[in-house]
Amino acid sequence: MFLMRFTERAYVDYTEKDVRDSFRNSVRLTFPNSHFSPARGADLYNTYLDEYEYAEEVGFDGLMLNEHHNTPTCMGAAMNLEAAILARTTKRAKIVLLGNPLPIFDNPLRLAEELAEIDMISRGRLVSGFVRGTGIETWATNTNPVYNRERFEEAHDLVIKTWTTPGPWRWEGKHYQFRVVNPFERPLQNPHPPVWIPGIGSPETLIWCAEHHYPYIYLETDPQVTLDLTAIYNETAERFGYQPGPQNFGYLVRVHVQDTDEKAYEVGKGFLVGNAGIGRVPLPGDFMAPPGYNSRAGAKRIVDQYKRYSLRPDPLYGGVDSAGWDKVVDSNRVIVGNPETVLRKLREVLSVVRPGILGIWTNDGTISHADTMRCLELMEHDVLPALRAMGEELGLPGPFEATP
Amino acid sequence: MAEHTEQFVPVGGAKIHYHKGGSGRPLVLLHGIHGDLGWCQHHKLLAENFTVYAPTLPGFGESERPAWLETVSDLARFTLWLIDELNISNVSLAGHSIGGWVAAEMATMSPSSFEALILVDAAGIQPEIGEITDIFLHGHDSTRSLSFFKPEQTPEFDQLFKAKPSRKTRNRQTQNQEAAARYFWKPYMFDPSLRWVLERVPTPTLVIWGQEDQIVPVECGILYRNALPRARAVIIPECGHYPHIEKPDEFSRIVQEFLDKLDGHN
Numbered sequence: 066m067f068l069m070r071f072t073e074r075a076y077v078d079y080t081e082k083d084v085r086d087s088f089r090n091s092v093r094l095t096f097p098n099s100h101f102s103p104a105r106g107a108d109l110y111n112t113y114l115d116e117y118e119y120a121e122e123v124g125f126d127g128l129m130l131n132e133h134h135n136t137p138t139c140m141g142a143a144m145n146l147e148a149a150i151l152a153r154t155t156k157r158a159k160i161v162l163l164g165n166p167l168p169i170f171d172n173p174l175r176l177a178e179e180l181a182e183i184d185m186i187s188r189g190r191l192v193s194g195f196v197r198g199t200g201i202e203t204w205a206t207n208t209n210p211v212y213n214r215e216r217f218e219e220a221h222d223l224v225i226k227t228w229t230t231p232g233p234w235r236w237e238g239k240h241y242q243f244r245v246v247n248p249f250e251r252p253l254q255n256p257h258p259p260v261w262i263p264g265i266g267s268p269e270t271l272i273w274c275a276e277h278h279y280p281y282i283y284l285e286t287d288p289q290v291t292l293d294l295t296a297i298y299n300e301t302a303e304r305f306g307y308q309p310g311p312q313n314f315g316y317l318v319r320v321h322v323q324d325t326d327e328k329a330y331e332v333g334k335g336f337l338v339g340n341a342g343i344g345r346v347p348l349p350g351d352f353m354a355p356p357g358y359n360s361r362a363g364a365k366r367i368v369d370q371y372k373r374y375s376l377r378p379d380p381l382y383g384g385v386d387s388a389g390w391d392k393v394v395d396s397n398r399v400i401v402g403n404p405e406t407v408l409r410k411l412r413e414v415l416s417v418v419r420p421g422i423l424g425i426w427t428n429d430g431t432i433s434h435a436d437t438m439r440c441l442e443l444m445e446h447d448v449l450p451a452l453r454a455m456g457e458e459l460g461l462p463g464p465f466e467a468t469p
Numbered sequence: 470m471a472e473h474t475e476q477f478v479p480v481g482g483a484k485i486h487y488h489k490g491g492s493g494r495p496l497v498l499l500h501g502i503h504g505d506l507g508w509c510q511h512h513k514l515l516a517e518n519f520t521v522y523a524p525t526l527p528g529f530g531e532s533e534r535p536a537w538l539e540t541v542s543d544l545a546r547f548t549l550w551l552i553d554e555l556n557i558s559n560v561s562l563a564g565h566s567i568g569g570w571v572a573a574e575m576a577t578m579s580p581s582s583f584e585a586l587i588l589v590d591a592a593g594i595q596p597e598i599g600e601i602t603d604i605f606l607h608g609h610d611s612t613r614s615l616s617f618f619k620p621e622q623t624p625e626f627d628q629l630f631k632a633k634p635s636r637k638t639r640n641r642q643t644q645n646q647e648a649a650a651r652y653f654w655k656p657y658m659f660d661p662s663l664r665w666v667l668e669r670v671p672t673p674t675l676v677i678w679g680q681e682d683q684i685v686p687v688e689c690g691i692l693y694r695n696a697l698p699r700a701r702a703v704i705i706p707e708c709g710h711y712p713h714i715e716k717p718d719e720f721s722r723i724v725q726e727f728l729d730k731l732d733g734h735n
Contacts, residue, residue: 089607089608089611095606204606207654207655209650209651209654209655210650210654211647211650211651211654349608351605351608351609355605355650356605356643356646356647356649356650357646357647357650357651361640361643361644
C-alpha cells in the first residue's frame with residue numbers, strides 16, 4: 066500500500082461574517098483577497114513546507130499536493146512551485162501532484178516543462194496527477210466551462226506526447242496549436258512520470274481513466290458511492306482487456322491522530338474550519354459547476370449519488386463538514402482518535418473501499434502546527450507501520466508494487 | 470388575435486424550431502439569452518400586422534446545434550442560412566440582447582439583406598464606461614431581479630418566471646445556459662470588431678432600450694446608434710432589459726410605427 070500525506074494548506078484568518086459579506090456569500094472565487102495578509106502567508110507557506118518535509122521523515126511514501134484558486138481554503142495556487150521546493154528539500158518520498166488542472170492552462174507545453182524539471186530535480190520522484198479542476202478554477206481563469214473536458218483531454222494528450230515523442234513536431238488541435246513542439250528538457254522517468262487522476266466520481270472521467278490504466282483517487286467519497294464508481298472503472302477496464310486491482314484505486318480521507326481519543330476528537334474539529342470554509346457557508350452551486358462544466362448525464366449521476374449516500378445536506382457544495390461533527394466522525398468520513406482507534410477505523414474503511422493508495426489528510430483549518438507535528442510523530446511508529454502490515458494482510462498493493 | 474404555429478426547418482443538417490404567426494411582411498425576432506419563451510404578448514401584437522417568425526437559435530430549446538457551430542459569428546452565418554431556408558424575402562430583422570448581437574453581426578455580414586434592423590437592449594458592443602453585467606456570475610435569481618425595472622408592471626412575468634418549473638423546463642434552462650456559455654463566455658457579451666464594421670450597414674435601424682437596463686447599459690445602445698449610419702434610438706423610461714416583455718404594448722407600438730414609417734418612405 067502506498068501511503069501519502071496531504072493537507073490543503075488552509076488560510077484561516079477570517080470570520081464567518083467576512084464570508085457572508087462576500088459576493089454571493091462565497092468563501093471561494095469572490096471572497097475578497099483583502100482578507101489575506103502576505104506576512105501571515107509567508108509564515109504559513111514555510112510552516113506547511115516544514116510539515117511536508119517532516120512527513121517524509123516519519124515514513125510517508127508520498128507527499129500529496131493540490132491546487133485551487135481564489136480561495137483561502139487552499140493556499141496551493143501554484144502547486145508546482147511547492148513541488149519544486151520539495152523536490153529539492155526531500156530525498157525519498159514521491160511528490161504526488163493531484164493534480165494540475167489541465168483545462169485552465171493555455172500553454173500545456175510550459176506545464177510539461179515545469180513537470181519535467183520537477184521530475185529531474187527530485188531524481189524521478191514525481192507523480193503527475195491531472196484534474197479538470199473545480200468550477201472555481203474555471204471561473205478564476207476565465208476558461209469556458211463548456212470546453213473543460215475537451216481541453217482536459219487535449220492538453221493531456223499533448224503533454225504525454227511532448228514527454229514521449231522526440232521533437233520537433235507540430236500540434237494543430239482544436240484548443241491548442243503549436244508550430245514547434247520541442248521542449249529540450251524531458252522527464253527523468255521513462256517513458257514519463259506516473260499519471261494518477263483524483264476526483265469525486267464523474268463517470269466520464271472514470272471511464273477515461275480506466276481506458277488509460279491510470280489509478281483513480283477518490284476524494285473523500287462515500288464508501289458505497291465509491292464502490293458504485295469502482296464498478297464503472299472495472300467494467301471499462303474489462304472492455305479494454307485487463308483486470309484492475311487495488312493498485313488502480315486510491316482513497317483520500319481525513320485522519321488525525323493524537324495521544325487520546327478525546328484530544329483527537331477536539332483537535333479534529335479544526336477540520337471544520339477549512340475545506341468548506343468557516344461557518345460552513347455553502348458555496349453557490351454554479352460556482353462549483355458553471356454552465357456546461359459537467360455533462361448533463363454526469364451531473365445527474367453525481368447529484369443522485371450524493372443525495373442517496375452523502376452526509377452532505379447540500380448534495381455537492383456544502384462539504385463533508387456540513388453534516389455535523391459527530392455524524393461525520395461516527396461514519397468514518399473523518400477519522401480521529403488515538404493510534405489504536407484510528408487503525409481500527411481505517412481497517413473498516415480499507416476493507417470496504419480496498420484502495421492501493423491511501424491519502425491521509427492529516428490536518429487542515431485551525432488544527433495547529435504543534436498538533437499537526439504531534440499527529441505526524443505518532444504516525445511514525447504507531448500508525449504507518451501497522452497500516453503497511455494491514456495493506457499486506459488485506460491484499461492492497463499500491464501502483465509501485467503492482468502494475469495498474 | 471393572430472394564431473401561430475410551431476414548426477421545424479432543416480438548416481445545414483440541424484433541425485431548427487420556430488414560431489410563426491400572423492400575416493403581412495416578414496418580421497424575424499431573435500430571442501435573448503433565456504432562449505425560447507414561447508409565443509408571447511409582443512409576438513401576438515406584432516403578428517396583427519406582420520408575419521412574425523421567432524426562431525429558436527441552435528443549441529437553445531428545441532433547436533439542434535450542428536457540432537461545428539460554436540461562436541457568435543457561426544450563429545450569425547447560420548441564422549442567415551436559416552432565413553434562406555425559410556424562403557422569405559424583404560425581411561425586417563429584430564433581436565433582443567444576445568439575439569440583437571446576432572442580428573447586428575448578420576447585418577454586417579450581409580448588409581443589403583434586410584429591410585430594417587431593430588436592436589433591443591442588444592449585447593455585442595463593449596461599453597466604454599460601464600460594464601455588461603456578468604449574468605453567469607450573478608446566477609439565475611439575481612439576474613432575473615436585475616432584468617426588470619418593475620416585475621409587477623410586466624404582464625407575463627408570473628407566467629414566464631414565477632411558476633415552479635417542471636423537470637423538462639429545468640433541463641431546458643440548463644441546456645440554454647450551456648448554449649449561452651458556449652457562444653458568449655469569452656469575450657463576455659461583445660465582439661471587439663463589431664462596432665467598427667457597423668458603418669457598412671446601410672439598413673434603416675431602430676435601437677430600442679430600456680432606460681433602466683441593468684444588464685446591458687444604455688450606453689451600448691448609444692454606441693450602436695452612433696455606429697450605424699441610419700440608426701435612431703428610442704429609450705423607454707421605467708423599463709429594464711426586457712422592453713418587449715416588460716412593456717409589450719409600448720414596444721410593439723414603437724416597432725410598428727418604425728416599420729410603418731419606413732414602409733411609407735419606401
